Structure formats: C-alpha cells, structure tokens
Amino acid sequence: MINRLLGLPMNASEHGAQIDHMLELVHWFMLALFVFWGAFFAYCLIRFNRRANPKASYYGMRSHFSTHAEISVVIVEAFLLIAFAFPLWSARVNEMPSDRDAVVVRVIAQQFGWNFHYPGKDGKFGRQDPGLIDAQNPIGLDRGDPDARDDLLTINEMHLPAGRQAIAHISSRDVIHNFALPHMRIAQDAIPGTSVPIWFKPIREGEYEVVCGQLCGAGHYSMKAWLYVDAAEDYQAWLDGMAARQLAPAGGGPSPGASAPPAGG
Ligand SMILES: [Cu+2]
Structure with missing residues (x-):
C-alpha cells in the first residue's frame, strides 16, 4: 500500500483516499523525472566532456531535446493540477455541507x-x-x-x-x-x-x-x-x-x- 510506502498515517476520512491517490501519482511522476533527468545528466557528462570538446560550442547541440523535455514536464504538471488538485480543492471549499x-x-x-x-x-x-x-x-x-x-x-x-x-x-x-x-x-x-x-x-x-x-x-x-x-x-x-x-x-x-x-x- 502506498500509504505505508510513503510513511503516511492511516487514512480515516472519506475524501482521504483521493488525496492519497494524488500523492501517489505525484510521487511516481517525481520518480520518473528523477530517473530521466539523472540519465540525461549522466549522458551530458560523457557526451560533453572536455576531452571530446576542447572548444566550447554555443549553438545547436541538442537544445531542442531539452526544450521538448521541459515542455512535456510542464504539460504533465498542468494535467496533475487540473485533473486532480483543482477538483479536490474545489470539493473542499465549494461542497461544504449545510x-x-x-x-x-x-x-x-x-x-x-x-x-x-x-x-x-x-x-x-x-x-x-x-x-x-x-x-x-x-x-x-x-x-x-x-x-x-x-x-x-x-x-x-x-x-x-x-x-x-x-x-x-x-x-x-x-x-x-x-x-x-x-x-x-x-x-x-x-x-x-x-x-x-x-x-x-x-x-x-x-x-x-x-x-x-x-x-x-x-x-x-x-x-x-x-x-x-x-x-x-x-x-x-x-x-x-x-x-x-x-x-x-x-x-x-x-x-x-x-x-x-x-x-x-
Ligand atoms: Cu500552535
């Protein structure tokens, strides 16, 4: 169970499962980011090491790749916000019982x-x-x-x-x-x-x-x-x-x- 894995206390409220679900998604996303950017970092260390590149180049090199990667991250984050965080928050403030x-x-x-x-x-x-x-x-x-x-x-x-x-x-x-x-x-x-x-x-x-x-x-x-x-x-x-x-x-x-x-x- 994700609660146990993340060290969360037991959930005892009706809406708590949705919160935990969102926390779980965010953590998977962060794990993917960590692995992906870690691999990209290692790649850059090797690909752009000083011996292979005695002279700095300011143009061209793979810049499109990292721009696309960053835009994808923004899209996933926007999706998490709009699909999960906003509805959860909205229920807390707009669906107050009488x-x-x-x-x-x-x-x-x-x-x-x-x-x-x-x-x-x-x-x-x-x-x-x-x-x-x-x-x-x-x-x-x-x-x-x-x-x-x-x-x-x-x-x-x-x-x-x-x-x-x-x-x-x-x-x-x-x-x-x-x-x-x-x-x-x-x-x-x-x-x-x-x-x-x-x-x-x-x-x-x-x-x-x-x-x-x-x-x-x-x-x-x-x-x-x-x-x-x-x-x-x-x-x-x-x-x-x-x-x-x-x-x-x-x-x-x-x-x-x-x-x-x-x-x-
Ligand atoms: Cu206090």
Missing part, C-alpha cells in the same frame, strides 16, 4: 492548546467576547447569552461521530497556528481575527492525534490534542456526560447525579 447535515464545532487555538466549542442541544453557538477571557473561560464565552447556556467546552479533546460530515470553524486567540488532522488528510491555518470553516467526514472509529502544523512559539511541540471518532451512540453519551458535568441543572431536563458547579442560573 449545518443541518453536519456536526459543527468551533476550534479556537491558543498558545499552546486547542479549545473545542460545541453548540449544545440548541445547535446555536453562544456569543463570545474577548473581554471575558480568563483562566476559567478560555474562549470568552458569554454564559449570559441564552444561546450559550447549553454550550460545551473541551480542551485538547475533540469528539466526532463516525460516518457523519463534520464542519470545524478554525480560529485563534493569539498567534497563527495550524489545525492539522493527518489521519483526516486535512489542515487549516488558525488565524487570529478570522474563522475559516473546513469539512470532512470521518469514516473510521478511533483516536487520532491533532497537531499544530505551524511553528507558533516555544511550546509548539506540546500543542497536541486528540480527536476521538465514536460510534453515534457513544458520541451522544459523551455529549450527555459533558452536559451533565458542565451545565447547571437549570438548563432543563433531568440531569441525575450531576454535581453542578456553583454557577448562577
């Missing part, structure tokens, strides 16, 4: 960790205010906002259900980071002041490492999180458990045995 059909999460990077913000049962994200950011409230969530009452927050732990599309809105609190999910074959810079959506569909349950793909400071090496892709019922159980732990029982519904934090509400 919020109704997907699990939507906000990802807020900070030095040096990942905050995950789930909208809760109402499906609406509460208001965020940078002025509210403190040690207990890393994303500045305004709990006074009705939409925020059932919102859930995790640090360095993301859960998604397998087999459903996921949309992640990527942003940052401080410097530029990069939300990289190697197993999902997707990555996106986390840029302060912007929120960039990405989407993918995890197809394999498991635990996957999330890394910061952008050198972001002295603690960059430690900026890791885990993505848990769960079966649908396990995902729901996780959400329910989080809600029981994080939310005051005023939010409605029975929450048996929830040791609610002393929050006003």
Whole structure:
C-alpha cells in the first residue's frame, strides 16, 4: 500500500483516499523525472566532456531535446493540477455541507492548546467576547447569552461521530497556528481575527492525534490534542456526560447525579 510506502498515517476520512491517490501519482511522476533527468545528466557528462570538446560550442547541440523535455514536464504538471488538485480543492471549499447535515464545532487555538466549542442541544453557538477571557473561560464565552447556556467546552479533546460530515470553524486567540488532522488528510491555518470553516467526514472509529502544523512559539511541540471518532451512540453519551458535568441543572431536563458547579442560573 502506498500509504505505508510513503510513511503516511492511516487514512480515516472519506475524501482521504483521493488525496492519497494524488500523492501517489505525484510521487511516481517525481520518480520518473528523477530517473530521466539523472540519465540525461549522466549522458551530458560523457557526451560533453572536455576531452571530446576542447572548444566550447554555443549553438545547436541538442537544445531542442531539452526544450521538448521541459515542455512535456510542464504539460504533465498542468494535467496533475487540473485533473486532480483543482477538483479536490474545489470539493473542499465549494461542497461544504449545510449545518443541518453536519456536526459543527468551533476550534479556537491558543498558545499552546486547542479549545473545542460545541453548540449544545440548541445547535446555536453562544456569543463570545474577548473581554471575558480568563483562566476559567478560555474562549470568552458569554454564559449570559441564552444561546450559550447549553454550550460545551473541551480542551485538547475533540469528539466526532463516525460516518457523519463534520464542519470545524478554525480560529485563534493569539498567534497563527495550524489545525492539522493527518489521519483526516486535512489542515487549516488558525488565524487570529478570522474563522475559516473546513469539512470532512470521518469514516473510521478511533483516536487520532491533532497537531499544530505551524511553528507558533516555544511550546509548539506540546500543542497536541486528540480527536476521538465514536460510534453515534457513544458520541451522544459523551455529549450527555459533558452536559451533565458542565451545565447547571437549570438548563432543563433531568440531569441525575450531576454535581453542578456553583454557577448562577
Ligand atoms: Cu500552535
């Protein structure tokens, strides 16, 4: 398998096989180029050595050959771009599923960790205010906002259900980071002041490492999180458990045995 040969991590997303296929094509092409140009180089060393050519010639000699070779390389590269890279990229940006059909999460990077913000049962994200950011409230969530009452927050732990599309809105609190999910074959810079959506569909349950793909400071090496892709019922159980732990029982519904934090509400 090409994944193994190239040292790629296992693919766990729906579109990942297409990415791997393109990587494979590019590598075969590079191998062909390497062999071809290496042979041409060796040929030139012998054909144009000093003993055989005591006087330099600036005209003629095989120049058409290398021009044709270079044009062929450009044509193959254009083909790879137009036939493979553009459609892949276009699907990432133009075929974004609607919020109704997907699990939507906000990802807020900070030095040096990942905050995950789930909208809760109402499906609406509460208001965020940078002025509210403190040690207990890393994303500045305004709990006074009705939409925020059932919102859930995790640090360095993301859960998604397998087999459903996921949309992640990527942003940052401080410097530029990069939300990289190697197993999902997707990555996106986390840029302060912007929120960039990405989407993918995890197809394999498991635990996957999330890394910061952008050198972001002295603690960059430690900026890791885990993505848990769960079966649908396990995902729901996780959400329910989080809600029981994080939310005051005023939010409605029975929450048996929830040791609610002393929050006003
Ligand atoms: Cu980072």
